[in-house]
Amino acid sequence: MWVWFVAVQALMGIKASLHDPHGVLDNWDGDAVDPCSWTMVTCSSESLVIGLGTPSQDLSGTLSPSIANLTNLQIVLLQNNNITGPIPAEIGKLSKLHTLDLSNNFFTGSVPSSLGHLRSLQYMRLNNNSLSGKVPMSIGNMTKLVFLDLSYNNLSGPIPIFPAKTFSIVGNPLICPTGSEPECFGTTLMPMSMNLNNTEPQRPKSHKVAVAFGSSVGAISLIIIVFGMFLWWRQRLNPPMFFDVDDRLHEEVSLGNLKMFQFRELQIATGNFSNKNILGKGGFGHVYKGTLHDGTIVAVKRLKDGSAVGGEIQFQTEVEMISLAVHRNLLKLYGFCITPSERLLVYPYMSNGSVASRLKVSFPGKPVLDWSTRKRISLGAARGLLYLHEQCDPKIIHRDVKAANILLDDYYEAVVGDFGLAKLLDHQDSHVTTAVRGTVGHIAPEYLSTGQSSDKTDVFGFGILLLELITGQRALEFGKAANQKGAMLDWVSPQFS
Template structure:
């Protein structure tokens, strides 16, 4: 028996090595590369503390995203990291996205990044990198999005950048670059803030006197080489030849269209939006054709609807390659126009990469339509799973709470730019194949409001989850999301929607006070989902209720930040925070002229709400 086990172990070890996942020493090479990266960085906030060099694989690590067991995204923006970037990053050969912007990383950009043939998005902006841009980066033929702005890079721009056909965005502004600018094939690029740079690579003299504009399209600029003016009959011949050529092209084009119409026996029509169609656009996003999504969803059939909400309707779809996706058809009164702003907002959403955030795969935009494409989540939303059988066990509910909290923490404190969700609820927390929480619909409120501030013309959210200050003033903040997260915790505990809390006890309209009363009376068993029966941890239950009550305090400045919420769910600092809150409550209760019941009743009583009791932003 021992020999059989030994043989099996040797066989699988050799097989694993044959896949290139292990080094000769039996260590996962991705684990080794990531540990080398961590060792060369200084991590003041400990965001990489759960990276373990003894791990079998790194797919459960913070800031790391895997696809089919391989590391594809390394996203550690806005973490105050310093130190240098290890050249061993080049050993993560399956990387598609690197997001290290807004840190304090110094030293040279590793030339080994040029070995990452699958890389599509590379953002090293707002750091302290020095030296020249490695020429090896010009070998990244799949690169779509490159951002190196606001560093201290010097030297010439590698001329090979002009040969990257997939490149759609490049930002090299605010460095110390010099020399000529290659003729990029990208649509958009910026080199402002490099005073020694020249306009084009075609200039014979490059003395730094030609200051470039903020951004421009080299492909649309005229050639710098002087041209001779045709004279006399040469000029006439040129004009005549051009006219004949244009007429021939028009005739040929019209004939081709007639032939195409006859062959396919279809109505002849034009779609001006087709000119925007590209297979990949805006970093690692794919820009879909409207007809492709129309076909994938069977013309947006009602049979394929996964959910409805104020942001739009979500359809299940199958792409031509067999991939199952979720297509959100946005309800957007400002859909006409605003193309550049919409693309910018979509791009910002796509850069929010975390294992507990729903990844945006692509988008579609026409003159009247805005659609977003996400991965399909087979386990649906937390709201739907709470109603399904068998019931989610207590351990899974606690894991969902922690995962959703980490996703919101990333949006509030680690993402650049920071994002306020504005509609945190069970319907907007999805579950992947392993029932891990994935926060969705983030960024859509700002995307559809088209406002620079957080003050909107209409309150977006779901009744029962809306924080009091947001409902009364329209002013949202990170604490607005914390309030919604506290209600989410109560939904996980009870298995009910927020508006259904307390109905059995005739406490409708005072849900939070009802929960607080039950907590004071130490009757928390009345809160727990009946489907759990007695299969839950009572100590963990009380801790989760305390976190929920802390998160739903009336005044936003009394609520904890999401980083504190996550730490409390992990068992760190809850007792101290709860004790301090109770002392403050005792002081305030003597000073206030009205009770918390009077304050909170406006948030949950259907008759007093100015907005309809409906889910204004449904699941994806």
């Protein structure tokens, strides 16, 4: 509890010193007990704050020295903001830090020599700031450093022997350019991109030209900023839609390989969304069987309240996730349809239904799944999830792995579908914290209690799927008689203990 209190106070100190024009830090609450649910904060499995990332958020102000109280920090990503002032020397106390990116800000002053104490640091970017003075020789003691970028500042004097395999100091005209100066080291230390031919630092030929050029750039920048603020203000008043549907209802548009269908076309294909053509029902809407004009059989997912916020988010998520992930064991998206009041997704038709529909009853005209088929389904679903977790960048957390979302094609090949709840997660992050979503009986206990989902929560759902395939029972069916939920695990545990 004390660790959490210290972390909350430290983060609130950071928030107080920053100006946050877009409100990305609004849910940072000084009265909170656990900061792990805050945006831009990453925690370990032990609920310790290990990551602070607010890149490209137009933050200004200064970076508070209270960051040093987050003693478990491993990653700090504050690049592409407008932060000014000095880099706090207290950062040198973060002994566990391995990634520090403060690039593309307006930091001033010198590079703190205390950064040389960060013996675990592997990646450091301080480029494109207004740092001045000499490069601390202590940086040469950072033996684990593999990447260093100090380019485009106002640094001067000699440079230390960098341990990093990759480094850049270009754009610092006052750094000794040739290595022949008395206080400089050999030219072998200079990066390949450094101009070694000129012995004098390059400066503007004319002060007047520089002033005129600077004034022009300043005026242009001011116009861009004003125009950008206007666009941001208008966006806040009118949240953007995924597509502007005005004047496009009769237009065939492509997003990559995705086709934008006309609503009338899907209405005809599904028999005006007849109840006879319903393939399945879910929390976000119904799925209908349809036949396009060229004879292609499809499944059309019609989102409930498609124009509402929840439906719009679910629609965008599915389109974006499926566009990122292409694999034989992941459901393909043919296209979509947007009208002012409708959101529809068009998928291939899965002739053998879902695993949930085939566990213990015969699909119309189909036999019950045999053991070899169930094994093949398990392997196919596992391959699909492995692709999402290991081969996508960023990786994708499905968050609703269950039998109803594992579909079967003509050859009983498993296809993972329904990405409406999916989340993106960088490979270096341990989890993403959100409101709990999913299906009762398939939600991992730690996700239910903390709101932290990761690839492990998908693996839990996959484990429940395996139990369903083995037993032929649904996750909640074991507890129906006793009116219990999630009783499958209670039944399985003693059987194998």
